[in-house]
Amino acid sequence: MRKFVITIKDRRLLDQILLLPKHSRGKLFEKALAIYLESDEGSAVFEMLRKDSGEKESKPASRRSSNIAPVKQNSVRKIFGDLKS
């Protein structure tokens, strides 16, 4: 299981979600995401993203810097949360 932090900018939507008990908020997002993925728009967006990520994966290893230790991606952005002005 992986955890994600989700930022909701729509205040009305946020207020409604906050009415839900904490343990069921994740389930709501899972369900909403599954419905979105099944829609025409969702499946098109994810197909496009899948292609993009496939292209990145297929780049030859020699093009990547070999002397850089692996880091958790975007740790600064993650810790920053939604504080960015």
Added chain:
Amino acid sequence: MLLGLDIGFGDVKAVGENGVKIKIPTAVAYAGEGALDLDKFSPTHREYSYSGRKYVIGETAVSRAFSTRSFDFLKRYAPLLAYKAIEELPAFPPSMAVGLPLGYYTSGYEKDFAHAMRKIDVDGRALEMDVEVYPQGLGAFFDYCLDENGDEREGTDINGLVIDVGFSTVDVIAFENGAAVKVDSGMLERAGISKPAQDLARVLQAETTINLTEQEAKNALMKGKLSVYGFEKDLSEIIRKVVEDYADWLMSVITSRWEDRVQRADRLILAGGGAYYLKPYIPAKYRRVLFVPDEPEFSNARGFLKALKAAAREKAAQ
């Protein structure tokens, strides 16, 4: 050389690579303003030409420093204070991360501030740097979550609050699953360590008729003593009472505004120069979750430096 810089209203704290640490009082004054301009005969005297005037900075300016409580002060004099810190570094830093009080961390102020810091022109010497601006308090959270190389530490996907007790402001950053949460973060103005310093100054004024500036009162609070007519007056008992009252007040303000988050916190990170004074007076019920970093007054600057390192490595890895 990368630089993490925290320009507080009390002190400027700078952390560079290889353990370089610098602390300078945030005090700026016009040079040669006294009735007799005898300053220049002091061996440590140093004047800085900036924006068409001459200034003294730091320890030399403490007794006649300008008031330091606004964004305008920061924007105008932060480049000069940064220059003073950079001057003391062993090498020039091409990249710098600097903090803004949370209440000033808006898109407009951030851009203005970054612009002012990118090109610093002092003594006819222009320094140009890459500048990242972060909210104060977040630096302490970076410091907690990232190790010395800027890698994320295990077990930092937690909930809680950073309570960053500065000289003038207290910045409170709420975090959830290891990420800052804007809607529940906030700044308490005039709630920093200047509050007990002013209380101390008031008591001393009543007892000794000595008027202390804020910076002098802060020094007295820090040293626990004051020199009066050549005698050293022990202030420890007055300070204990003043700080105890302040700790009670601050914790009640924080627990009433952030009650849910305090109750459910995995960690309460107490940072900033005020942490030194407050730590002994934090009620026992918070001790299990309380974390005070080493040298807490440097935690923001240290965190900014770690964030710079992490961002540089992430950029290089892409």
